[in-house]
Amino acid sequence: MKKVSISDIARKAGVSVSTVSFVMNDKAVKMRISREVITKVENVAREMGYRPNQLARGLRTGKTKTIGLIVENISNAFFASLAKTIEDEAKKYDYKVVYCSTDNDEAKARDLINMLSQRQVDGYIIVPTLHLADEIRKLQAENKPVVLIDRYFPEHGEIPSVLVDNYGGVAEGMEYLIEKGYRKIALVTIEADMAHMHDRLQAYYDILNKHDITPDDRLVKLVPYGYVHEAALEEVHHFLSAEGSRMDAVFFLTNYLGVLGIETIKKLKIKVPEEMAVLCFDDNDIFRLYTPTISVIKQPIAEIGQKAMLALIERLRHSGTELPPDNTNLKLAAELVPRESI
Amino acid sequence: MKKVSISDIARKAGVSVSTVSFVMNDKAVKMRISREVITKVENVAREMGYRPNQLARGLRTGKTKTIGLIVENISNAFFASLAKTIEDEAKKYDYKVVYCSTDNDEAKARDLINMLSQRQVDGYIIVPTLHLADEIRKLQAENKPVVLIDRYFPEHGEIPSVLVDNYGGVAEGMEYLIEKGYRKIALVTIEADMAHMHDRLQAYYDILNKHDITPDDRLVKLVPYGYVHEAALEEVHHFLSAEGSRMDAVFFLTNYLGVLGIETIKKLKIKVPEEMAVLCFDDNDIFRLYTPTISVIKQPIAEIGQKAMLALIERLRHSGTELPPDNTNLKLAAELVPRESI
DNA sequence: ACCATGGGCTAAATCGATTTAGTTCTTATC
DNA sequence: GATAAGAACTAAATCGATTTAGCCCATGGT
DSSP: OOOOOHHHHHHHHTSOHHHHHHHHTTOTTTTTOOHHHHHHHHHHHHHHTOOOOHHHHHHHHSOOSEEEEEESOTTSHHHHHHHHHHHHHHHHTTOEEEEEEOTTOHHHHHHHHHHHHHTTOSEEEEOOOTTOHHHHHHHHHTTOOEEEESOOOTTOTTSOEEEEOHHHHHHHHHHHHHHTTOOSEEEEEEOTTSHHHHHHHHHHHHHHHHTTOOOOGGGEEEEOTTOOHHHHHHHHHHHHHHHGGGOSEEEESSHHHHHHHHHHHHHHTOOTTTTOEEEEESOOHHHHHSSSOOEEEEOOHHHHHHHHHHHHHHHHHTOSSSOOOSOOEEEEOOEEEOOTTO | OOOOOHHHHHHHHTSOHHHHHHHHTTOTTTTTOOHHHHHHHHHHHHHHTOOOOHHHHHHHHSOOSEEEEEESOTTSHHHHHHHHHHHHHHHHTTOEEEEEEOTTOHHHHHHHHHHHHHTTOSEEEEOOOTTOHHHHHHHHHTTOOEEEESOOOTTOTTSOEEEEOHHHHHHHHHHHHHHTTOOSEEEEEEOTTSHHHHHHHHHHHHHHHHTTOOOOGGGEEEEOTTOOHHHHHHHHHHHHHHHGGGOSEEEESSHHHHHHHHHHHHHHTOOTTTTOEEEEESOOHHHHHSSSOOEEEEOOHHHHHHHHHHHHHHHHHTOSSSOOOSOOEEEEOOEEEOOTTO
16 A cells, blocks of 8 residues: 555546645635635545655755754664654754754764754754864855754854853852852862863852862862763772762762763762762752652753754744844753752 | 855866766766776765765655654653664664654654654654554555554554563562562552553553452552653542551652652651552662662663664564564563562 | 777766746737 | 725746656767
């Protein structure tokens, strides 16, 4: 059984393909197609189970009603949840989302952009890798709107972005720790190559400074990017067992690192918060359920998804002709969720 | 800046579009295009940054090199991880994956199939909803291969499926609990409307029976489908607080229910395993990290993804002409992972 | 000188839609 | 009775590829 095309409908209904097209696109009235013909075509289309071929439509119109979403890793709770919000949000505007994971690999990210571009997606929401700015500029030059999420390029303000206020979030967390009396605050982060991580790191130093606490290099652990789970776990394990005695609190700068941290703390049987207070940037089911529950700086995931989608839709609407909407570089407030670990 | 098309290349290189097409598709030699022309076209294409329009290509060839993946909810750890495996696996065969979530809603599932069908995906991997069999038969009738994962239709053996051995997994878990001396084993499941859940439930009763343990209806909790998180949590909470004293072990039949269970057990301060042993079908980071660690029946996620992809690829290859490969209805062994909760 | 062969390339049809510019009737208007 | 104005449709171009059939030219054989 072959698929039914518009000309099959036309033949069966005894009209031209143009007429069928008008009826299927609600342009029948504007095109003065008679009531009878409209009903006839509609009936035939329904009987034959007609579904317009979106490839053909997209080819002709230049619009696919599809947006490309590129995240770091779809199996990570944070990105999965972000993806779900964006999918739901897109549906409201009648767009479909196709997502892919870069695994934080530059080459893969470029390939994905290429792939999506070949598939003619109308716009992009991207969690960028470090050197992706030029590739993204190319998309913009082709008049394809892009909105960055989670990460951004400070030197490229012209690329719209929606993200949590990383600096503010970490600052709030640090103030909280200090207010609770902790002074020997350790930090576990990933290589701060991208601006969002740099912002987080900067806040750490700034707040220590503000309270006249001298930062101790031995208390700052940079886990390199691209480590497999076991290697990263080993890094954190080594850090906490070697330097643990110097610290009274530890702040994990990402969700993933936090999970590694919990795993390690459990293994080392460190008493939280008596021996060590724990705070993590970014929530996770585990933190809510672990004993003790782990305090976090929570990102407004739904809001990020919504605002990013909104910014993208605006740009899709104004695409080409008019001048684009106001520059969008949103930083959304993070929320400190105090739990038992501090 | 507009996109470059094949005819732009042709014009600039001073050849016909056919020639360009042959060169771009490695058919140049077969079509006896001279070395010089080949190099020339390749250079021009590279300089102009040519990327073939996949819509046009797909329209002409009828193949999009895309497969549709429909899961229940992409933000659930199990499905997210399955999706990632399938995405990676697909890339090996040079296919792209587009995924969507049904939220276990029949209408939404149908809409998604429609949407993917309109976008002309070449094949489908589907976590079906209860009444989706007829819609799936339609896809097969259109010669679009489908492979089911996670769930299946026992009365439709002609629809290939790859899933864990649900019956065997639960049976193994039950044997383990009984061997460890537990007799008052409670069960928390969702409405057993689909076969895979029925299989799990059946194994529970069969193993009890095998050991001459009389099932107690009060120890079996069916949480209705479609409950929001809070409502479902409330159901589990009520069950464990009301009937908790009757049981010495509880077996959660899904990942999601297990998380609700942990949340409840934590709230009720039930001592695991002294007051109550806990076992869950399907692993989750939380179970590994909770104190005590929770024993699980683990699904072979990567294997499910690989085997499903393999089955689909075979069918895509043999599509149309030859007779399809052997019927695929795989049940893969589950693995009991004993931890501290039993 | 004529035909066959093969090398090197191109013209044109095709996929399934959308969309512009008509065409063919009616009917109203002066 | 001629003309203009609509009403109700349709023909054909178009989007950007792939692919089949065939053109033109050079060479070789007879």
